[in-house]
Structures are given as structure tokens and as C-alpha cells.
Amino acid sequence: MLRILVLGSAAGGGFPQWNSNDEASRRARAGDPAAPPRSQSSLAVSADDRRWVIFNASPDLRQQINDNPRLHPRAGPRDSPIVAVVLTNGDVDHVAGLLTLREGHPFAVYATGRVLSVLRENSIFNVLSPAFVARRRMALDQAFAVAGPDGEPTGIVVEPFAVPGKVALYLEDAAAGPNFGTEPEDTVGLAISSEDGASRFFYVPGCAGVPDDLARRLRGAPLALFDGTLWRDDEMVAAGIGTKTGRRMGHISLSGPDGSIAAFAPLGVGRKVFVHINNSNPILLADSPERAAAEAAGWEVAYDGMEMTQ
Numbered sequence: 107m108l109r110i111l112v113l114g115s116a117a118g119g120g121f122p123q124w125n126s127n128d129e130a131s132r133r134a135r136a137g138d139p140a141a142p143p144r145s146q147s148s149l150a151v152s153a154d155d156r157r158w159v160i161f162n163a164s165p166d167l168r169q170q171i172n173d174n175p176r177l178h179p180r181a182g183p184r185d186s187p188i189v190a191v192v193l194t195n196g197d198v199d200h201v202a203g204l205l206t207l208r209e210g211h212p213f214a215v216y217a218t219g220r221v222l223s224v225l226r227e228n229s230i231f232n233v234l235s236p237a238f239v240a241r242r243r244m245a246l247d248q249a250f251a252v253a254g255p256d257g258e259p260t261g262i263v264v265e266p267f268a269v270p271g272k273v274a275l276y277l278e279d280a281a282a283g284p285n286f287g288t289e290p291e292d293t294v295g296l297a298i299s300s301e302d303g304a305s306r307f308f309y310v311p312g313c314a315g316v317p318d319d320l321a322r323r324l325r326g327a328p329l330a331l332f333d334g335t336l337w338r339d340d341e342m343v344a345a346g347i348g349t350k351t352g353r354r355m356g357h358i359s360l361s362g363p364d365g366s367i368a369a370f371a372p373l374g375v376g377r378k379v380f381v382h383i384n385n386s387n388p389i390l391l392a393d394s395p396e397r398a399a400a401e402a403a404g405w406e407v408a409y410d411g412m413e414m415t416q
Contacts, residue, residue, distance in 0.1 A: 108262070108298070108305045108416045109152050111177075113160075113170035115408035116144035117335050117384040118199035120166065126385050133391070140392040144410050145170055146199045147311050147382040149331070150177060150188075153261030153300050159252050160191045161296065161309055163203030173411065186211055189254030192244075192264060193217040195271065195293045195312055196224040201231075208233040212255040214240040218266065218291035246290065251301065265297040267323065270314035270358075295320070305416045307331065311382040315358050316369035325373045329416050331408065332370075334380025337361050337387045337396050360389070360400060367403045381408045 114120070121144040122131030133141035148164035158177060164170060171177045171188075179185040190213055193200055201224070207213065215234070217225070222241055225231045240255050249265035271293025295310035307329035313320075324330055335357035359365045360380070370378055380400065383389060388396040389407050397407060 107153070108300055108307070109155060110307070110414040110416060111150040111174055112331075112381065112408045112410060112412040112414075113148040113150055113174065114145035114164045114166055115381055115383060115410055115412070116146055116390075117382045118146060118197065119385055120144060120146045121383070121385045121390055123385040128386070130388070130391055131385060141390065142409060144383070144390070148200075148203065149309060149381075150174070151262060151298060152176070152187075156187060157189045157254060157258070157260045158187045159260055159262055160188055160203075161298075162194055162200040162311065163191050163207070164199060165202040167203030168206045170410075184209070184211060186213075188213055189258070189260060190214040190216060190252050192252065192296065193221050194266075194296060194309070196221045197312070200311075201225065204231060204234060207239075210235070210238055212238045212240075214242055214253065214255050216242050216244050216250075216252065216264070218246070218294060219243050220291035246294065249297075259301070261301045263299045263301055263303075265299075266294040267297065267320075269293055269295045269310060269312075269320060270317065271312050297323070307416045309381075313358055313366075315364075316366060321369065321373060324370070324375060326375070327373075328376040329379070329414070330370075330375050330377070331379045331381045332366060333357055334360060334366075334383045334387065334389065334407070336384055337389060341384075341386050360387075361396070367400065367405065371403070377406070377414075378404055379406045379408050379412075379414075383407065 122134040134143050145166035146164040149161040150158050152158045244266050246268055249263055252260045252262045252264055268290040293312050297308055299306035308327050309331045311333055313333040336359045338359050338361050360367050388394040389400050
């Protein structure tokens with residue numbers, strides 16, 4: 107059995123975002139129970155309640171650890187049950203939290219070769235000393251057993267696979283053409299399972315579409331945690347808070363005939379949970395018609411501290 111903790115359920119910037127003054131953010135700051143604050147996207151998974159693997163290292167990771175007793179130190183003056191971190195892309199909201207884990211504690215970082223090169227080329231990540239932090243490349247479509255820095259298995263198996271997406275914003279190369287230099291290893295989804303194969307689920311926090319190959323992979327899955335960034339593709343443009351559509355940013359919208367709700371409808375996924383939710387998305391509000399529509403379609407909206415077993 108796998109225990110899953112949603113450490114952070116919002117997209118980059120969290121909810122409320124520090125400089126956002128829309129109605130939803132004002133409600134969150136006022137303590138409205140229908141608009142609970144959310145930290146930035148991150149997940150923790152354990153097969154034994156002893157060793158924990160972090161999936162995406164949020165900038166809010168320090169507070170997320172403090173808010174979840176299962177991730178607290180357990181013995182000795184310096185200790186942590188966190189033994190590995192797995193990254194789905196090189197976005198700031200998924201790698202900046204690595205800097206929180208710089209205090210000379212051993213763990214392993216798993217990422218594609220492309221994302222490992224981002225860490226290697228940015229010298230600030232050298233604070234993660236190779237004497238303590240092992241960097242391990244994961245290859246697309248090849249399942250591997252996640253292990254701690256000493257090679258001790260965690261009982262968790264991960265298979266990364268390419269999904270439609272985009273290179274991280276700070277790595278965009280306009281000269282490269284309409285895809286801004288994006289390559290398959292820039293954005294991945296993960297099939298996560300227990301070592302015995304009895305438990306499994308999908309974690310896809312960033313995805314620009316659901317093509318046939320991804321739909322086949324997801325069909326009949328017992329659980330999928332999926333990109334919930336925007337309700338509509340032009341959401342940020344229409345609100346006057348941005349100039350980019352969701353697809354331009356590498357995210358499929360939830361609504362409409364080309365959205366994720368429609369794409370998942372025929373797939374027979376047992377439990378569907380939206381994660382990585384932008385502060386502009388009205389599903390953050392428990393009393394919004396958009397939340398009601400998502401729930402009527404069988405979706406749940408993740409929240410910080412949400413626990414699941416699979």
C-alpha cells in the first residue's frame with residue numbers, strides 16, 4: 107500500500123499569490139473557509155511510513171515539512187525520513203525547494219537528463235554537495251526502483267514518460283521556434299507503484315494535452331493526480347493578469363471540448379484529482395460554479411494536507 111500526502115496543491119506562486127488582489131485572493135487572506143490557502147505543488151509518498159519520497163521540491167517545502175509530522179526528524183540531532191526527491195520538470199516551482207534541503211543531509215535526486223543538466227548548469231544547486239546528494243538520471247519509459255542515497259530501496263517504483271509540455275520559462279529560447287526549444291525530457295508524467303505492483307497511480311502535474319498515447323496509458327487507472335492549472339485556456343488573458351494562454355505555458359485547461367475533464371470522461375479512471383492549481387482558477391473556491399461542474403464530472407480538487415492511500 108502507498109500512502110500519499112499532498113504537500114502543496116497550488117501552481118507557481120501559491121494561493122493567494124503574493125501580489126494578487128483578485129476576489130479569490132482577498133477571500134483567502136480574510137480566512138474564508140471556502141477559499142483555503144494553498145502552497146506550491148509538491149507530493150510525498152511512502153510504502154512503509156518510514157522512508158518518504160518527495161515528488162517535486164516546492165519553494166514552500168520547508169513549511170510543508172513542518173506542517174506534516176510524518177516528515178519530521180525522528181532520531182538524533184540531524185535526521186529526516188526524506189530519502190529521495192523525484193522531479194517532473196525543471197520549473198522553478200518544482201526545483202527551488204531543493205535549496206531548502208541543503209543542510210548536509212544525504213538523499214537522492216531523480217530527474218531526466220535534461221532536468222539534471224539544468225541543475226548542473228546553475229551553480230546555486232552546488233549547495234547540494236555530491237558528498238551527500240546523489241543525482242540519478244531516469245530514462246523515459248523505463249521503470250526503476252527508487253532508493254535512498256545508500257541504495258536502500260523504498261518499496262516505490264517509478265516509470266517516467268513524456269507528456270506534452272514546455273521547457274521551463276527561464277529556459278525558453280525564442281530563436282528555437284514555436285516550441286521554444288522544448289524536448290521530450292522537459293516535462294514528464296509518472297506512473298508510481300508499489301514494489302509488488304499491488305498499488306499504483308499516476309502523477310501528472312504539468313501537461314498540455316491528452317493525446318492518444320497518454321489516454322491509453324491512463325485508461326482504467328485507479329487514481330490520477332492531474333494538471334489543474336487553469337479552468338479555461340485564456341483565463342489569465344481575460345482576467346488582465348497575463349499575456350499567455352494555458353497551452354502557451356504548457357498546461358491543458360480543465361473546461362471545454364479540448365479540456366482535461368472531457369478528455370478523461372471516457373477513460374474510466376477510478377479517482378481523479380486536480381493538482382497544481384493556479385491562483386486564477388475558480389475551482390479553488392468551494393462555492394464556485396466551476397468547482398461544482400468539476401465535482402459533477404467526478405473530479406476532486408486537491409488541498410494541502412490531503413491524504414490518500416492506494
